[in-house]
Amino acid sequence: xSTESQDYHVLVVDxxxxxRDGSERILTRKGYKVxxxxxxxxxxxxxxxxxxxxxxxxxxxxxxxxxEVLRLIHESYPETLVIVITGYATIETAIEAMKRGxxxxxxxxxxxxxxxxxxxxxxxLKQLAExxxxxxxxxxxxxxDLHLEQSRTxxxxxxxxxxxxxxxxxxxxxxxxxxxTRLISLAGExxxxxxxxxxxxxxxxxxxxxxxxxxxxxxxxxxxxxxFSMEGDKYLRxxxxxxxxxxxxxxxxxxxxxDITGLMVLDRLKSCLLYTSD
Numbered sequence: 001x002s003t004e005s006q007d008y009h010v011l012v013v014d015x016x017x018x019x020r021d022g023s024e025r026i027l028t029r030k031g032y033k034v035x036x037x038x039x040x041x042x043x044x045x046x047x048x049x050x051x052x053x054x055x056x057x058x059x060x061x062x063x064x065x066x067x068e069v070l071r072l073i074h075e076s077y078p079e080t081l082v083i084v085i086t087g088y089a090t091i092e093t094a095i096e097a098m099k100r101g102x103x104x105x106x107x108x109x110x111x112x113x114x115x116x117x118x119x120x121x122x123x124x125l126k127q128l129a130e131x132x133x134x135x136x137x138x139x140x141x142x143x144x145d146l147h148l149e150q151s152r153t154x155x156x157x158x159x160x161x162x163x164x165x166x167x168x169x170x171x172x173x174x175x176x177x178x179x180x181t182r183l184i185s186l187a188g189e190x191x192x193x194x195x196x197x198x199x200x201x202x203x204x205x206x207x208x209x210x211x212x213x214x215x216x217x218x219x220x221x222x223x224x225x226x227x228f229s230m231e232g233d234k235y236l237r238x239x240x241x242x243x244x245x246x247x248x249x250x251x252x253x254x255x256x257x258x259d260i261t262g263l264m265v266l267d268r269l270k271s272c273l274l275y276t277s278d
Contacts, residue, residue: 008053009033013043015061040064059086074101163257171210212240215250235264
């Protein structure tokens with residue numbers, strides 16, 4: 001048993017004083033906080049005031065029946081584990097107690113070691129459940145943070161004046177910002193998931209993106225570059241870079257598309273001026 005037993009509170013409910021006092025003595029020595037109750041009504045008052053990890057509950061008591069106490073505890077405090085203790089143990093009562101939410105069943109009289117084993121086992125279960133809950137909450141926080149980060153990244157990419165295309169290892173387009181759809185003159189609203197060839201008709205462009213998406217980049221290069229023209233005397237330059245994980249696994253590619261029409265026009269003017277001067 002871990003040294004954290006003092007963090008768990010146990011309620012012992014039994015109309016027999018010897019059982020209450022004996023159980024309290026045994027569990028207190030183990031480091032548990034222990035509260036006792038002699039009947040169902042008193043037990044429910046304690047449960048409303050204190051968060052108990054475990055309730056040891058006798059079935060046969062004067063006044064409120066133990067099964068009714070079990071039902072009420074299970075409905076209002078499902079995280080509390082109830083261990084039924086009774087001197088009238090039968091298969092039928094055990095089955096009925098389990099149906100109403102009991103964690104375990106222990107017949108009276110029981111030895112100190114039996115009590116310690118059953119309670120320790122219940123605490124270990126609670127610790128596992130609490131750890132699982134903590135990990136789940138941590139995972140949810142991580143997923144939320146990741147989602148926020150992805151949202152920020154997508155917002156930044158959408159606002160960039162240059163075209164950006166993200167592809168998977170099989171060259172299917174996962175993301176394309178508005179600047180990219182405008183530069184490649186994509187008709188209609190962009191819908192992700194198709195192969196790059198379904199968006200761009202230039203074969204050399206598609207071949208370049210396919211190769212970088214697969215990680216087929218020469219060792220002495222970090223990216224592949226290509227320039228091509230489109231209808232309307234528009235010239236584009238493409239820089240495509242493979243994305244790799246820390247383990248070296250190819251995750252796809254990021255392709256940047258830039259309009260270089262102005263540069264091409266300037267080069268032509270320079271050429272014309274040089275030709276005229278000659």
